[in-house]
Amino acid sequence: MSKKLHWQGLIVLTTIIVALIYLTPTISKTLPSWWPNILPEEKIHLGLDLKGGMHLVLEVQAQKAVESHLERMVEDIKYSLRKAKIRYQALKRSGSDRIGLTLIRVEDRKSVEEMLANNFSDIAVESGLFSESDLSLALVLSHKSQQHIKRMAVDQAVETITNRIDQFGVAEPDIRPQGRDRILVQLPGIKDPKRAIDIIGKTALLEFKLVDEDNSLEEALRGNIPPGDEILYQAKGVAGSQRKIPFLLKKRAVLTGEYLTDARVQIDSQYNEPYVSISFDSRGARLFEQITGANIKKRLAIVLDDVVNSAPVIQDRISGGRAQITGRFTMEEARDLAIVLRAGALPAPVKIIEERTVGPSLGRDSIDKGLKSMIIGGLIVILFMAFYYRFAGILADLALFLNIFFIAAGLALFGATLTLPGIAGVILIIGMAIDANVLIFERIREELRLGKTPRAAVDGGYSKALVTVLDANITTLIAALVLFQFGTGPVKGFAVTLSIGIVASLFTALFITRVIFDYLIIERGMKRISI
Amino acid sequence: MEFIKPGINIDFLGQRKIAHLLSGALILLAILLLIFRGGPNYGVDFSGGILIQVRFNHSITPDDIRGALKSIALEDSIIQEFGEEGKFEYLIRVNRTDIELSGLSDKVKKSLDSMFGEANVEVRRVEMVGPKVGKDLREKALFAIFYALLFMVIYISGRFEYKWTMSIIMAASLAFGVYIISAIGMSIIWLIAVALLITIGLCWSLRLEYALGAIIALFHDVIITVGAFALTNREVTLTVIAALLTIVGYSLNDTIVVFDRIRENNRRSRGRNFAKVINQSINETLSRTLLTSATTLTVVASLFILGGGVIHDFAFALLVGILVGTYSSIYVASPVLLIWAGQSLEGGTASIKRRGKGS
Numbered sequence: 076m077s078k079k080l081h082w083q084g085l086i087v088l089t090t091i092i093v094a095l096i097y098l099t100p101t102i103s104k105t106l107p108s109w110w111p112n113i114l115p116e117e118k119i120h121l122g123l124d125l126k127g128g129m130h131l132v133l134e135v136q137a138q139k140a141v142e143s144h145l146e147r148m149v150e151d152i153k154y155s156l157r158k159a160k161i162r163y164q165a166l167k168r169s170g171s172d173r174i175g176l177t178l179i180r181v182e183d184r185k186s187v188e189e190m191l192a193n194n195f196s197d198i199a200v201e202s203g204l205f206s207e208s209d210l211s212l213a214l215v216l217s218h219k220s221q222q223h224i225k226r227m228a229v230d231q232a233v234e235t236i237t238n239r240i241d242q243f244g245v246a247e248p249d250i251r252p253q254g255r256d257r258i259l260v261q262l263p264g265i266k267d268p269k270r271a272i273d274i275i276g277k278t279a280l281l282e283f284k285l286v287d288e289d290n291s292l293e294e295a296l297r298g299n300i301p302p303g304d305e306i307l308y309q310a311k312g313v314a315g316s317q318r319k320i321p322f323l324l325k326k327r328a329v330l331t332g333e334y335l336t337d338a339r340v341q342i343d344s345q346y347n348e349p350y351v352s353i354s355f356d357s358r359g360a361r362l363f364e365q366i367t368g369a370n371i372k373k374r375l376a377i378v379l380d381d382v383v384n385s386a387p388v389i390q391d392r393i394s395g396g397r398a399q400i401t402g403r404f405t406m407e408e409a410r411d412l413a414i415v416l417r418a419g420a421l422p423a424p425v426k427i428i429e430e431r432t433v434g435p436s437l438g439r440d441s442i443d444k445g446l447k448s449m450i451i452g453g454l455i456v457i458l459f460m461a462f463y464y465r466f467a468g469i470l471a472d473l474a475l476f477l478n479i480f481f482i483a484a485g486l487a488l489f490g491a492t493l494t495l496p497g498i499a500g501v502i503l504i505i506g507m508a509i510d511a512n513v514l515i516f517e518r519i520r521e522e523l524r525l526g527k528t529p530r531a532a533v534d535g536g537y538s539k540a541l542v543t544v545l546d547a548n549i550t551t552l553i554a555a556l557v558l559f560q561f562g563t564g565p566v567k568g569f570a571v572t573l574s575i576g577i578v579a580s581l582f583t584a585l586f587i588t589r590v591i592f593d594y595l596i597i598e599r600g601m602k603r604i605s606i
Numbered sequence: 607m608e609f610i611k612p613g614i615n616i617d618f619l620g621q622r623k624i625a626h627l628l629s630g631a632l633i634l635l636a637i638l639l640l641i642f643r644g645g646p647n648y649g650v651d652f653s654g655g656i657l658i659q660v661r662f663n664h665s666i667t668p669d670d671i672r673g674a675l676k677s678i679a680l681e682d683s684i685i686q687e688f689g690e691e692g693k694f695e696y697l698i699r700v701n702r703t704d705i706e707l708s709g710l711s712d713k714v715k716k717s718l719d720s721m722f723g724e725a726n727v728e729v730r731r732v733e734m735v736g737p738k739v740g741k742d743l744r745e746k747a748l749f750a751i752f753y754a755l756l757f758m759v760i761y762i763s764g765r766f767e768y769k770w771t772m773s774i775i776m777a778a779s780l781a782f783g784v785y786i787i788s789a790i791g792m793s794i795i796w797l798i799a800v801a802l803l804i805t806i807g808l809c810w811s812l813r814l815e816y817a818l819g820a821i822i823a824l825f826h827d828v829i830i831t832v833g834a835f836a837l838t839n840r841e842v843t844l845t846v847i848a849a850l851l852t853i854v855g856y857s858l859n860d861t862i863v864v865f866d867r868i869r870e871n872n873r874r875s876r877g878r879n880f881a882k883v884i885n886q887s888i889n890e891t892l893s894r895t896l897l898t899s900a901t902t903l904t905v906v907a908s909l910f911i912l913g914g915g916v917i918h919d920f921a922f923a924l925l926v927g928i929l930v931g932t933y934s935s936i937y938v939a940s941p942v943l944l945i946w947a948g949q950s951l952e953g954g955t956a957s958i959k960r961r962g963k964g965s
Contacts, residue, residue, distance in 0.1 A: 124916070132739060268732070269712045276708070427708035428736035437659070437730040437916075444914035452908030456901045463607045463897075496845050499917055502909050503852065503924065506902030507859075510894075513901075514863065517894045524612060543866045546765060550862065551855035553757045558848055561750035563743070566848045573852070 077597060083590045090582075091477070094484035101487055119486045122494030124565050125442050127435035128263035129271060133232075133425040135256045138171050140228035140423035141221050148198065149174055150327075152214070159190050164210070172221060173201070174214040181210060225256065228422040233258055238418035239274050243411075258425070268432045270411065278380050278424045279415040281332030281353075283366070284324040286374035286386055292323045303327065307376070309383035322383050324376055329366045331420075334359025338416035340409045343401070349409035350401040353416060360396025368392035431564075445498035453505050460509060464516055466605035470591055471512035474583035478508050478576065481583070485575035494568030504576030510547065511584035515540040516606055529604045533592045537585070544585060552577050610893035618888045618936055619881050619944070625937035629826060636833020646832060649841035650733050652747070654740030655701045656710055659731035660718065662694040671696060674721035678713050689915035695730075707734050731916075747847045752798050754851050756780060758824070758858060759805050763817040776808050816869075819942035820861045823934040827857040827927055834926045835919075845920045853927030856902075860895060860935035867891050868943065884940050892936075899932040 100106060101118045110116060123130050145168045152174065153166060162179045169175040178184065188200055197220035201213040229252050236258065240248045249261040265271050290301045300306065305326045308319040334355045341352050355363055366375070367389050376386040377400060384400055404412065457475065460468035482501055486493055519536030527535065552574060559570035595601040640646065650657045660671075668685040675681050675698070684699040698714065711732040718727045735743070759780070764773035783804045787797050802825065809818035828850055835842060867887040875883055906928060910921035 134738070272708070427734070429739045430708065430711070430732060430734040432711075432729075432732040434728065434730040436728070441914060441916055444912060445909075445917070448908045448912035449905075451912060452905035455904050455908070459901065459904075463609075465607075495917055496848060496920060499909055499913070499920055502905050502913075503902070506905040507856070507898075509901045510859070510898040513894050513897045517891075517897075521612075521890075543863055546862045546866065547859040549761065550758060550858035551852070553761060554754050554851040554855035557750055557754040557757065558851055561746050561753070562848065563746070563844065566844050569845070569848050 080590065080593055080597065083586070084594070087587050087590055090481075094481055097484040097487040098480070101483070115487070117487055117490055119483065120490065120492040121438075121442075122492045122497065122565060122568050123261060123263060123431070123438075124433050124495045125438045125493065125498075126263050127433050127438035128261065129265045129268050129433075130429070130431040130564065131260040131262075131272070131275065131427055132253065132429035133236075133258040133260065133275070134428045135229050135232050135258060135421075136424045136426060137225035137228045137256050138423075141216065141224050142168065142171055143423075144224050145172075145174055145216060148195070148216075152176075152195070155190055155194050156187075159186060161186055161190070169213070172216050174198070176212045176214055178210045178212065184212065187212065229256055229258065231422045232425060235419050235421055236260065236275055239414055240271075242414045242418060243271065243274050245271075257428075264435065265432075268430075270407070272427065272430075274411050274415060276425055276427060277415050278421045279332070279418075280380055280420040281335065281416060282328035282378045283330040283363075284326075284328050284376045284378055285366075285370060286376055287323045287325050288373060290323060292321060295323045296321060307378060307381055307383050309386070320383075322376055322386055324378070324383075328378075329375075330355075330359065330362050332416060333420070334362065335416060335419075338413040340406070340413050341399075348401075349404050349406050350399050351404075351409055351413050351416065352397065352399045355396035355398075357396070360394070363396055363398070364392060364394045441495045442498075445495060445502075449498065449502045449505070452502055456505055456509060460512075464512075464606055467512075467516050467519075470588050471509060471516070471584075473591075474512060474580075474588050475505060475508055477587060478504065478579045478583050481579035482572055482575050485579065486571070489571070489575075491571045491575075492568050493572070494565040496565045497568030497572045500569045500572035500576065504573065504580065507551070508576065508580035508584065511540075511544045511580055512588065514544050514547075515584065515588075519604065519606055523604065523606070529601060530596050532604065533589075533596060537589055541585065544581070548577050548581055608893070610896065614889050614892065615885070616889060616892075617885060619885050619941060622937060622941045625933075626941070629934070629938055632830050632833065633826065636829050636836065639833055639836040643836050646836065646842045647839060648744075649843035649846075650699070650735045650740070651844045652740055652744045652842065653701065654707075654735050654737040655699065656707060656714075656735075657700075657731070657733040658698040658711055658714055658729060659688060660696050660698065661728045661730055662696075662722065663726050663728075664694065666694055666696075666722070668696065670721075671698065671718070674717050675714065677717050677720075680714065695915070707736055710734070743844060747844065748798060750847065750851065752784075752801060754854055755798070755801060755805075758854065759817070759821065762820050762858065763809070763814055772812060772814065776805070776812075779808060780804055813946055815943050815946055816865050818945075819939040820858055820865070822942055823861050823931075823939035824854055824857050826934050826938050827853055827930045830930045831923055831927045835923070838922070840919050840922065843919065845917075846923050849920045849923035849927065852924065853931060856928060857931035857934065860898075860931055861939045863894065864888055864891050864935050864940060868940070881944060884943060888936055888940055895932060895935065899928060902928055 096114055097117075099110075099114075100116045106116060149166060149168055156163060156166070161183045163183075164177040164179055166174065166176050176187065178187065184200075191198060191200065191214065197217045198214050199217065201215045233250055233252050237248075237250045240250060240260075240262065245262045245265060247263055249259070251259055253259040260275060262271055284307075287301065287304050290304065292306075295301065295304065295306055300323075303326050305324055306321050307324055308321050311318045311320055332353075336354055336356045336359075338351055338353045340349050342349055354360075370389050371391065372388065374386045374388050377384040377398070379400070384402060400412070400416075453475075457472045460471050460475075462468065464471065479501060482504065485491070515536050518540045519532050522532035522535040523529075555570045555573040555577065559567060559574065562570050592604075596604075668687070671685050672681050672683070675683055680700055682702075684697075684701065686697045686699070688695045688697045700710065700714075711729070711734060715727070715729050718729075756777070760773045760777045763776050764770045780801055784797055784801055787800055802821075805821055806818065808814075809821065831850060831853060832842070835846070840846075864887060867890055868884055871883050871887050871890075872880070903925065906921055906924045909917060910925055913921055
């Protein structure tokens with residue numbers, strides 16, 4: 076055999092073997108134990124539209140994280156002002172990036188600025204807007220610091236949601252930040268989308284707030300809310316006939332869920348109802364003991380996401396750092412609440428801005444229908460080619476098989492995802508891959524008609540068709556690559572199979588069929604081409 | 607076996623008047639339809655809203671569903687039978703974006719459950735797209751179209767004309783024009799329109815007839831496909847955009863094959879009438895053009911008929927696009943090449959522009 080053909084044959088063989096190795100994990104049910112050590116074990120991933128599952132895009136309301144950071148800062152600044160003996164009329168957050176401070180004496184302006192410069196590096200008195208004699212100051216959080224808080228909020232939200240999903244139990248979840256303030260959550264094979272959404276979307280901010288019993292609730296409901304207080308509600312009764320009970324609470328939380336170490340579901344022996352018992356770490360336990368000790372006979376409200384869960388009267392100092400959250404929970408609700416409390420609160424509320432759910436039966440249907448149309452369409456093309464081009468057509472059919480085989484291997488190799496449009500891409504490639512062969516075969520026929528020998532005709536056919544075949548495929552490849560760059564989920568799957576398919580069809584049509592032709596003509600002395 | 611005999615000689619250019627009339631009418635129809643309908647019929651991907659695919663296990667009418675949705679004040683939703691007949695599958699589409707979308711699908715499910723019984727209703731698919739995401743996706747899709755066009759134009763003008771400098775000039779002017787437009791804050795739709803106009807204008811003034819022919823054919827194919835969507839009241843979704851871009855690639859593919867042959871024959875036959883050369887080239891590649899279209903159409907038709915509801919519109923776009931693309935590479939792209947050929951013949955100067963470099 077000629078040296079050139081020898082090498083070419085070897086390349087073809089090697090490619091096929093490598094492709095086979097990449098495909099084995101997908102095809103075989105059980106791999107030999109030594110396989111993963113030396114060979115790839117990645118299977119072809121199925122997209123959510125084929126496997127069934129849920130795709131969510133969440134928007135983190137990161138501005139809220141900045142606001143709560145400012146609220147915490149107000150407390151710190153209060154403390155520092157007291158320490159520096161600076162008296163003030165008012166100090167509170169105003170807007171989303173600043174704290175308003177009204178002093179009593181103008182002379183204190185300087186010392187406030189000094190105090191801020193020494194203790195708080197990321198907040199400064201806004202200059203320019205106010206005159207030197209003004210008592211009101213605006214303390215503005217630096218832009219850099221705001222960005223940092225927002226970024227941290229997104230990162231932390233990703234971590235918290237990952238924790239929650241892990242505890243909820245989903246196989247192969249995919250949770251990752253997307254863009255500046257979004258989080259992409261993909262949960263394959265989820266059975267109860269609503270529960271998953273509840274678990275992911277709950278802020279789960281647990282707060283303990285004292286009930287303000289010195290001021291009148293009625294007066295507050297009429298609109299005269301005392302400074303530092305707020306009205307929150309407790310929902311009573313079952314859905315449909317719900318009553319809302321108002322509570323006048325001190326705005327400042329005396330204790331929050333950040334000191335929580337554990338939350339578990341327990342069953343109330345008396346009413347046989349589930350409740351969630353929580354325990355605090357040592358610092359939280361100490362705080363809890365202090366608060367309960369100092370407020371005996373007063374009511375302490377347990378507030379979850381701005382809804383009052385209950386407001387029991389403190390009977391005695393509670394040590395040991397344990398509390399329970401009761402309510403008319405179902406077992407499932409109690410379990411989910413325990414999960415979100417254990418995983419911690421989200422640093423800022425999240426909003427679901429995109430949801431795509433595909434039920435498992437629809438995914439199964441899509442696979443079946445996609446494969447069916449691929450097989451039937453493919454068969455027609457294969458039969459037609461064999462009929463129209465005889466032997467050469469069978470060669471093209473072989474190239475087509477190899478092509479699909481390479482696409483599958485390519486998907487495994489790149490760890491790409493097969494989606495329904497992806498299957499459509501394979502189907503499209505079946506039609507288009509034939510094109511390269513048709514271009515070449517038509518040229519060979521033309522050459523033969525001119526009376527050339529088989530060898531010269533094959534030579535001329537391939538070389539003349541080469542540029543056109545390349546050109547024609549490059550345009551589709553450009554479209555596919557652009558789609559890959561801009562597409563999302565399923566469309567990306569289409570772009571991937573289309574791109575791999577185009578490259579594979581160039582290889583099979585320009586190289587593999589050529590090697591076979593050459594082998595038959597040069598080595599086997601084939602005198603007549605059946606084309 | 608041969609369907610198209612080698613000696614075939616159909617006067618395609620002779621039929622170009624009829625073809626132009628047909629193409630013009632189709633494009634006009636497409637544009638009128640789009641204006642009449644107030645733009646393409648965007649799916650939830652782009653307009654925002656909720657799409658719910660439900661399957662019942664017994665016969666049901668859209669009015670029954672509407673009745674069930676009344677309890678949650680969504681009786682104005684669009685309800686459509688979906689997929690195969692006799693499967694009792696429906697699409698419920700809520701277009702409103704003024705209401706809170708998250709949790710809405712659950713409300714719909716609950717109201718259907720309470721009306722028809724939980725065991726009789728299966729929610730098979732939910733697609734909820736918030737207004738912000740819809741806007742993002744719209745922008746993304748348009749950018750994809752824009753960049754696909756940009757790269758294709760650069761490739762075509764470089765490759766067809768063997769003038770890569772020209773294609774760089776082209777890319778630069780496009781980039782500049784686009785920069786100006788985005789600087790004055792025009793929407794991306796205008797961006798694409800202006801980019802197309804700049805491209806056609808440049809091809810015209812630089813006399814890049816091959817590139818001009820290819821771009822006109824490509825525009826022709828896409829607008830007619832979009833028109834077919836408007837005519838059949840189908841929704842333009844993300845996957846349909848993917849199909850449109852594929853059509854762009856395919857349409858060019860077909861055109862390139864014919865153009866390559868025209869250039870090759872033009873080099874060989876010095877002094878012969880350019881129109882004759884074009885006709886000969888179309889005839890020579892006719893067998894290939896029809897064969898490839900036939901195989902591609904076969905598989906796409908199989909996908910259209912058997913592929914199921916989810917992929918139906920995607921297959922439809924490809925079906926129309928490939929049909930129109932095949933027609934346009936013969937009847938639309940090639941006649942464009944004659945625009946300047948006639949002129950230079952009358953002028954008696956150098957017969958026809960000839961390019962011999964490359965390939």
